[in-house]
Amino acid sequence: MKKCVSVPILVLAIGLFVSFGAISLTHAQSKKSDARALPVGSEILVQVGPKKITKKEFEARIKTLPPQYQANLKDEKARKDFMEILVQTQLFALAAKEEKIDENELVAIKIEDAINGVLAQEYVRMKLSGVEKVTDAEIKKYYDENEAQLIKPTAVNVQHILIELKRDAKPEEDKAALAKAEKLKKELDAGADFSELAKAHSDDSGSKESGGDLGYFSEAQMVPEFSGPIFKMKVGEISRPFKTSLGYHIVKLNDRQEGMIMDLKEATPRIESTLMREKHNNVLEKDLEHLKKKYQVTFLSDKI
Numbered sequence: 001m002k003k004c005v006s007v008p009i010l011v012l013a014i015g016l017f018v019s020f021g022a023i024s025l026t027h028a029q030s031k032k033s034d035a036r037a038l039p040v041g042s043e044i045l046v047q048v049g050p051k052k053i054t055k056k057e058f059e060a061r062i063k064t065l066p067p068q069y070q071a072n073l074k075d076e077k078a079r080k081d082f083m084e085i086l087v088q089t090q091l092f093a094l095a096a097k098e099e100k101i102d103e104n105e106l107v108a109i110k111i112e113d114a115i116n117g118v119l120a121q122e123y124v125r126m127k128l129s130g131v132e133k134v135t136d137a138e139i140k141k142y143y144d145e146n147e148a149q150l151i152k153p154t155a156v157n158v159q160h161i162l163i164e165l166k167r168d169a170k171p172e173e174d175k176a177a178l179a180k181a182e183k184l185k186k187e188l189d190a191g192a193d194f195s196e197l198a199k200a201h202s203d204d205s206g207s208k209e210s211g212g213d214l215g216y217f218s219e220a221q222m223v224p225e226f227s228g229p230i231f232k233m234k235v236g237e238i239s240r241p242f243k244t245s246l247g248y249h250i251v252k253l254n255d256r257q258e259g260m261i262m263d264l265k266e267a268t269p270r271i272e273s274t275l276m277r278e279k280h281n282n283v284l285e286k287d288l289e290h291l292k293k294k295y296q297v298t299f300l301s302d303k304i
Contacts, residue, residue, distance in 0.1 A: 046083065048090040058083065124284065131283055134275045142271050143264050150267045153220065157255040158230060159194055159212035164203035165247035181241035181248040188238050194252050203247065216257065 044052045062073050062082070072078050101107055143150065163181045165174060184197055195211025202208040219227045225244045233239060233253040241248045262270075291297075 046087060048087055049094050051090050051094075053083075053086060053090075058086075061086065127283060127287060128280050131276075131279050134272045134279070138275055139268055139271045140264065142275060143267055147261060150262045150270065151259050152262050152266065153218040154231070154259040155216040155218050155257045156230060156253055157216045157257075158214050159198060159252045159254065160204065160207070160214060161194075161198045161202040161212055161250045162204040162246060163201070163241075163248040165243075167245065177248050178241060178243075181250055185238070185241055185250055188250070188252075194238070212252075216255075 043055050045055055045058055046053050062070055062079075065073070073082055096102060102111065161181075161184060163177045163184075165177045169177070180201075184192075184201060187197060188194060195213075198208055198212030202212050204212070207214055217227075219231050221227070222230075223244065226249065229239060229242050230251055230253065233251070235253055235256055237253050239249070239251045239253075241250050243249075
């Protein structure tokens with residue numbers, strides 16, 4: 001796995017970046033002695049026009065990113081690339097304001113929606129942070145009342161061989177892929193080892209090394225064009241080649257685990273999620289009713 005994320009650098013900003021880099025380097029060097037006297041985090045990393053990005057703000061911006069991106073930004077190069085993106089954004093934003101783009105009606109609406117979206121998200125997060133967690137007693141009560149509906153779906157274990165076919169494949173390419181799949185099916189019917197053929201011929205890079213093993217999955221976990229034929233098969237059966245958007249598949253059904261009612265331990269994560277969602281919805285519904293009255297929401301027309 002790569003240690004850093006590749007952050008795209010806008011081509012149009014390269015010239016600006018080069019000149020700005022020289023200026024900022026000189027500025028940083030001239031302020032180096034002053035930075036030592038500043039509180040931790042308040043040292044300025046870069047200045048773009050009137051905007052100053054401090055160490056503290058830079059770290060705070062990183063914390064707003066999804067966890068996987070935060071992990072990648074522990075790498076020094078990725079952090080510099082991220083700072084470059086911030087600089088480019090500031091430069092283009094300054095230029096946009098100078099061109100009065102922010103006064104355009106549609107742009108102003110986008111800006112308002114973006115601000116409102118962030119504020120609404122944080123408000124909801126704050127309201128839900130105080131919701132009490134689901135208790136064991138609540139989980140048990142729900143299980144007792146809904147046991148018959150807590151079904152673990154039927155799952156199958158299969159191996160497959162994929163002969164890949166691109167979406168824009170020509171008829172002759174489709175014909176060749178099908179012919180290859182049918183040839184492999186004949187070899188399997190003659191006693192060839194499925195795992196070995198999958199390792200040698202499957203175009204599914206994610207499963208070929210394990211002999212085409214896809215593990216266990218329920219019918220709903222796969223697209224209908226793939227799971228449909230499989231769930232009609234018998235254990236031990238090898239399918240004829242059938243087509244999906246990926247190409248032609250040959251599937252061997254190794255095992256089937258019939259659906260059954262979950263025990264309390266198995267059902268707990270699902271119940272907990274359901275009850276927590278209900279609690280969240282109840283809190284938000286009550287709060288919305290309160291806010292509609294407080295801020296006097298009135299629909300002035302039946303036609304929208």
